[in-house]
Amino acid sequence: MITVTSVAIVGLGLIGGSLLRRLGPSHDVRGYDADPATRAAAAEAGFRVAPTVEDAVAGAGLVLLAVPLPAFEELVPAVAKSAGPGTLVSDVASVKVAPREMMRVHAAGLRYVGGHPMAGSERSGFAAGDAHLFDGAPWLLCLDADTHLADWLELARLVAGLGCRVVPATAAEHDTAVARISHLPHVLAAALAGAATDDLSRKLAAGSFRDGTRVAGSRPELTAAMCDGNRDALADALDAVLARLAEARDALGRGDSLLPLFAEGYAARQRWVGSGMGGAEVILDAAAPTLREDLLRLGRSGGHLDEIGERRLHGWRPAG
Amino acid sequence: MITVTSVAIVGLGLIGGSLLRRLGPSHDVRGYDADPATRAAAAEAGFRVAPTVEDAVAGAGLVLLAVPLPAFEELVPAVAKSAGPGTLVSDVASVKVAPREMMRVHAAGLRYVGGHPMAGSERSGFAAGDAHLFDGAPWLLCLDADTHLADWLELARLVAGLGCRVVPATAAEHDTAVARISHLPHVLAAALAGAATDDLSRKLAAGSFRDGTRVAGSRPELTAAMCDGNRDALADALDAVLARLAEARDALGRGDSLLPLFAEGYAARQRWVGSGMGGAEVILDAAAPTLREDLLRLGRSGGHLDEIGERRLHGWRPAG
Numbered sequence: 001m002i003t004v005t006s007v008a009i010v011g012l013g014l015i016g017g018s019l020l021r022r023l024g025p026s027h028d029v030r031g032y033d034a035d036p037a038t039r040a041a042a043a044e045a046g047f048r049v050a051p052t053v054e055d056a057v058a059g060a061g062l063v064l065l066a067v068p069l070p071a072f073e074e075l076v077p078a079v080a081k082s083a084g085p086g087t088l089v090s091d092v093a094s095v096k097v098a099p100r101e102m103m104r105v106h107a108a109g110l111r112y113v114g115g116h117p118m119a120g121s122e123r124s125g126f127a128a129g130d131a132h133l134f135d136g137a138p139w140l141l142c143l144d145a146d147t148h149l150a151d152w153l154e155l156a157r158l159v160a161g162l163g164c165r166v167v168p169a170t171a172a173e174h175d176t177a178v179a180r181i182s183h184l185p186h187v188l189a190a191a192l193a194g195a196a197t198d199d200l201s202r203k204l205a206a207g208s209f210r211d212g213t214r215v216a217g218s219r220p221e222l223t224a225a226m227c228d229g230n231r232d233a234l235a236d237a238l239d240a241v242l243a244r245l246a247e248a249r250d251a252l253g254r255g256d257s258l259l260p261l262f263a264e265g266y267a268a269r270q271r272w273v274g275s276g277m278g279g280a281e282v283i284l285d286a287a288a289p290t291l292r293e294d295l296l297r298l299g300r301s302g303g304h305l306d307e308i309g310e311r312r313l314h315g316w317r318p319a320g
Numbered sequence: 321m322i323t324v325t326s327v328a329i330v331g332l333g334l335i336g337g338s339l340l341r342r343l344g345p346s347h348d349v350r351g352y353d354a355d356p357a358t359r360a361a362a363a364e365a366g367f368r369v370a371p372t373v374e375d376a377v378a379g380a381g382l383v384l385l386a387v388p389l390p391a392f393e394e395l396v397p398a399v400a401k402s403a404g405p406g407t408l409v410s411d412v413a414s415v416k417v418a419p420r421e422m423m424r425v426h427a428a429g430l431r432y433v434g435g436h437p438m439a440g441s442e443r444s445g446f447a448a449g450d451a452h453l454f455d456g457a458p459w460l461l462c463l464d465a466d467t468h469l470a471d472w473l474e475l476a477r478l479v480a481g482l483g484c485r486v487v488p489a490t491a492a493e494h495d496t497a498v499a500r501i502s503h504l505p506h507v508l509a510a511a512l513a514g515a516a517t518d519d520l521s522r523k524l525a526a527g528s529f530r531d532g533t534r535v536a537g538s539r540p541e542l543t544a545a546m547c548d549g550n551r552d553a554l555a556d557a558l559d560a561v562l563a564r565l566a567e568a569r570d571a572l573g574r575g576d577s578l579l580p581l582f583a584e585g586y587a588a589r590q591r592w593v594g595s596g597m598g599g600a601e602v603i604l605d606a607a608a609p610t611l612r613e614d615l616l617r618l619g620r621s622g623g624h625l626d627e628i629g630e631r632r633l634h635g636w637r638p639a640g
Binding site for chain 2: 188240
């Protein structure tokens with residue numbers, strides 16, 4: 001097993017800036033951001049900052065792309081040109097099918113393992129970065145048919161070393177899940193925020209409105225880029241919710257109670273709250289010929305890894 | 321101006337129990353709850369508890385109904401039988417058209433001013449009560465065509481004395497507003513909670529899902545009773561959101577960006593966040609012949625009263 005020590009982080013916003021702070025003390029890290037002011041802020045904070053993406057990437061053992069999806073189109077070919085052949089590349093974009101396709105088309109000579117740390121805040125930019133942003137967070141790493149297991153394990157070891165829970169899944173599985181639990185909440189929050197159209201409503205709005213609209217306070221261009229990049233999975237998730245809401249609307253019109261909707265929602269919320277409790281330890285044999293399937297099965301069951309050893313991988317799987 | 325001193329609180333759940341704690345030290349308060357265990361808990365906490373609703377209500381200057389809407393049907397006739405003629409009655413139900421109609425039909429001999437404190441939590445029951453639950457909260461008091469201004473002012477003085485912001489509005493205005501900012505968030509939260517149908521989704525769900533589904537953790541019978549009691553206004557609010565979501569679904573299908581939805585949601589959320597800042601002091605003349613209209617105009621503009629004097633009412637109106 002090779003352990004990555006030299007890392008280039010391209011994009012120093014909330015996620016990239018937090019990674020720079022987190023990896024800085026233990027790794028040989030260079031940062032780069034397209035925005036000169038962000039580069040200056042990172043340099044002033046004491047980090048090594050490259051003047052160009054080429055300088056950042058050249059010679060790095062691992063390149064972490066921490067830019068929003070729309071920036072990939074320009075960035076990926078630039079990285080492909082400057083990175084040494086076979087350099088390991090990962091990213092933190094909140095969708096995974098689209099970046100994988102871009103890497104396949106524009107950077108076929110590099111090794112790629114897509115990633116997604118499930119951490120964030122409605123704040124953004126380098127100044128909002130925090131070395132502890134990832135503490136205990138799930139960090140999904142894509143294990144697709146063409147992913148090299150050795151590359152995946154290398155990334156998994158780095159991510160587990162950050163104190164994250166490594167979740168294996170295919171890019172498509174990831175995109176379906178985040179459509180349901182991240183992109184859909186953003187769509188509903190925006191629609192709900194727009195419902196407070198008068199001063200009396202705004203005056204009376206309190207807890208349920210505040211929580212229901214919180215993520216509508218995120219920068220709309222970033223949210224749109226994220227959701228536009230996961231169009232098909234989000235459409236499916238939205239269809240399911242629209243069907244449920246149409247049923248509720250019909251019940252209101254018929255004079256029926258909304259209790260079935262709320263009972264179902266309550267049960268689902270309780271199940272989610274309870275899903276992190278209990279469960280069992282998991283040990284996987286790193287040399288097992290079934291490792292790839294073992295990992296994907298673990299991810300599908302809601303499990304994760306927290307220690308990547310040479311011979312055994314240690315993790316957790318929820319009960320039931 | 322008469323100041324109410326003798327108060328009966330019927331229903332000692334979260335709201336009634338909090339009111340009992342808040343009013344106990346300054347007023348002559350008796351509590352009652354249909355549940356014997358709740359009565360015992362309130363008595364044990366040192367409060368005066370009546371054994372029947374008749375005992376609680378008899379001789380009280382003000383009767384506060386703090387029960388869920390479905391309990392009104394049985395409770396209102398009982399109160400009408402036991403309360404002295406012309407007793408002032410208020411309530412804290414989260415809808416206002418339906419209780420008003422029940423009072424009109426079953427308790428025409430009593431004076432009624434509907435109310436709704438905009439405070440709560442997902443917890444419920446007497447044990448969850450808190451004397452500080454209402455600190456600084458808006459407390460809507462209904463001012464309808466048949467409400468006596470003197471009764472309204474009496475209630476307003478009591479509520480302002482609790483440290484609340486008194487918001488005047490008609491029952492219909494109230495129900496339209498809460499459909500948008502309270503009942504709709506509950507419907508969307510339940511629909512969203514039901515979207516996390518697989519273990520991987522539950523695993524990855526974090527901030528946006530947690531906040532978007534928080535109120536789905538409320539007791540479903542209470543939420544259903546609240547929403548079922550505001551059927552028409554909720555149907556209108558839901559129609560508006562369904563139209564916005566259908567538009568988003570079409571945009572996804574056409575390959576268009578969701579940016580317009582998110583830009584609108586962001587602007588609405590920012591406007592709401594900013595709506596509590598700035599603004600101007602308001603002084604109303606308690607003897608003005610236009611007082612009723614002045615109060616309703618203040619409520620519609622997002623304003624409130626915080627001091628109810630004999631001659632002047634002091635309050636606040638937002639900027640813009």
